[in-house]
Amino acid sequence: MSIKRLNDGRYEVDIRPQGVEGKRIRRKFSSKGEASIFVRHILVNYHNKDWLEKPPDRRKLTELLARWWVFHGKSHHHGEVERQRLTSIIANLAEMGIKRADQLTRKAIMNYRVMMLDRGLKPSSVNRQCAIMSGMLTKLINAEEYQNPNPFHEVKAFKEAETDMTFLSADEMESLLSRLGGDDLKAVMLCLATGGRWNEVASLKGEHVIGGKVIFMKTKNGKRRAVPIDTALEAEVKTRATGRLFYPSYMNARAVLKEIKPDLPNGQALHVLRHTFATHFMMNGGNIITLQRILGHATIQQTMVYAHFAPEFLQDAVRFNPLTGAGRYGKKP
Structure with a gap:
């Protein structure tokens, strides 16, 4: 030393x-x-003496945020957005008098959740806030910048109600495409053809569309994924070899979509294009594992919300129910 x-x-x-x-x-x-x-x-x-208990970390949460930024945030493509979210959460905690890491106990977290619910946040939104804070501490633990247990691991997340999910019918898709033009039309067609998120599609470059495939680089989970497309669609959208392909207007495409389908669930907007791809993929006989890879879902559980659209999904309920067995409806198996 x-x-x-x-x-x-x-x-x-x-x-x-x-x-x-x-x-x-x-x-x-x-x-x-x-x-x-x-x-x-x-x-x-930082001692390695198991018989000595490490003291509580009395650093301010803002200090931990600064260390998170150094070791993780500044090198992550969503780092700045995440830092803004963490700053907002830490400010909310400060309103409750929770400013230091040692004050972030299980009880304090539960009180914070109640406060957020009282402010009108949904349980899913509160869960996300806790997950964001937990993620920050986990990154610091992995970087050996935080030595205490992650207190968010002691708090069970709220049970969330399943969100409404809708999709466009064939007629609605035709109506949408007929009312769009230029870059907006190209972006919507690629969303419907690949299941890509709007921001993934909108940021595509010429070098990302090659050999009959679209390669999404800036994805939600940071992992690249490639999705095949029709050669005619490739020729229509790839207007240059390099550089950004188009500059679609989110607001314009969203406004047209809302006119065609005014009863869209809250918070979905253009994300319904991704749902539409996945739903029609399964209705047309697609494989659920293939769909998981196309959408880039980390777990199959995320993709299983589309499983019931498969033609044969749970058809055994019709074939093997007791009324069918008694000969009242249908044919006996």
Whole structure:
């Protein structure tokens, strides 16, 4: 362990709190006092002595957010959006007097959830907020920047009601396509042909459409996925070899869609194009595992919401129910 004065007047800490085989921690400070405080913090929190309990983390949540940004947020393509969400949640917690990590107990989290529900948030929205905070702490734990257990793991999520989900019929699709033009039409056609999200399709470049496939790069889970398309559609949408292909208007496409289908469930809007692809894929006899890969779902449970659209889904209920067996309806199996 050492605190060394550098040529620029700062002080560098170089320490291995778990011995020569352990992790090496180095950091620079403007004063020797700050460096000494940091050394004491490291020796107390980063030891490998199982018989010594690690003390509560008394850092401010805003400090943890800053460390999350350094180790994860700034290098993630959704990092800035996530930071804004975390900042808002931390501000809400501060209204309750929860400003430090050690104050973020199971009871405090449960009180926070009640406060958010009282403000009119849906259980699903509260669950998402808790998941976002939990994710921040998990990233810090993985980066060895947070040494205490994740308190959000002790709180069971609210049970969420299944959201309404609709899709466009063949006639509604024809009506929608006939009323759009230019870039809006191209984007909607690609959404219906690939199941891509609007922002995934809208940001496509010429180099992402090649060999009869659309390659989605900026996806929700960060993983690339490729979806085949018809050669005629490829020729229609690929107007240049490189660079962004089009600049569709979300608001215009949404307005036309709402005129055609005014009873869309709240919060769906153009996401109904993705539902339409998945629904017709299953109705036409598509495979549920293939659909999972096309949509880029992490688990098959996410894709199973479309399973009941398959032609043969649960047909055994008709063939094997007791009325059929008694010869009252249908044919005996």
